[in-house]
Amino acid sequence: xxxVGLHLPTLSVQEGDNSIINCAYSxxxxxxxxxxxxESGKGPQFIIDxxxxxxxxxxxxxxxxLNKTVKHLSLQIAATQPxxxxxxxxxxxxxxxxxxxxxxxxxxxxx
Amino acid sequence: EPEVTQTPSHQVTxxxxxxxxxCVPISNHLxxxxxxxxxxxxxxxxxxFYNNEISEKSEIFDDQFSVERPDGSNFxxxxxxxxxxxxxMYFCASSRDSGANVLTFGAGSRLTVL
Numbered sequence: 001x002x003x004v005g006l007h008l009p010t011l012s013v014q015e016g017d018n019s020i021i022n023c024a025y026s027x028x029x030x031x032x033x034x035x036x037x038x039e040s041g042k043g044p045q046f047i048i049d050x051x052x053x054x055x056x057x058x059x060x061x062x063x064x065x066l067n068k069t070v071k072h073l074s075l076q077i078a079a080t081q082p083x084x085x086x087x088x089x090x091x092x093x094x095x096x097x098x099x100x101x102x103x104x105x106x107x108x109x110x111x
Numbered sequence: 112e113p114e115v116t117q118t119p120s121h122q123v124t125x126x127x128x129x130x131x132x133x134c135v136p137i138s139n140h141l142x143x144x145x146x147x148x149x150x151x152x153x154x155x156x157x158x159x160f161y162n163n164e165i166s167e168k169s170e171i172f173d174d175q176f177s178v179e180r181p182d183g184s185n186f187x188x189x190x191x192x193x194x195x196x197x198x199x200m201y202f203c204a205s206s207r208d209s210g211a212n213v214l215t216f217g218a219g220s221r222l223t224v225l
Contacts, residue, residue, distance in 0.1 A: 038154075041218065041219075042218050042219070043115075043202045043204075043216030043217050043218050043219050044154060044202070044216045045216070046214070046215075089153065089154065096167050097159075097167075097209050098144075098156045098159060098167060099146075099154075099156060099214065100156065101153045101154040101155070102153060103152070103153045104153055
């Protein structure tokens, strides 16, 4: 069946360091992936997406890497700031267009 | 920036009671969704809605759940007889296109069933 999961439940980094959040997916037919950020008390917020015909996509301070061979997705945040503290979810789009979320990684940024 | 708004932000109810969660999607959006998140767990898909009918629903969305778009602005989720395990955050989302990449989520409604 379809499933999206994350390797680590919590990641703690120093302010200014780079953060890497990982995600594994099981459906090799998935062709579209999204990272969402969820701050406390708020709904998921779109960060960046990537399609399966790409292996890297960059945004503002964020980069998503896709390794289709091992079905692995990562989110890299450069120069992590206190405002980056949140839960990060990877999600894949099913063949019917719905989002399938992973478990989430809590990013804690230490000052 | 346009927002998806949800009410109430928090509702406490007794087991067996009916609950209606309300959502006002972004005005020019055509596709509507409900997701839920049990505390500490991942966000789960419940149902999608387009053109005044359900497009897809998950196994969670059983006969106790229903959705409705009663007018041109509101999108509601009704739980007929709440159970303890219905306690969760319920997120409404909307999109202009069918692709989930343009999904905008509301802040959520926390439902606590006692």
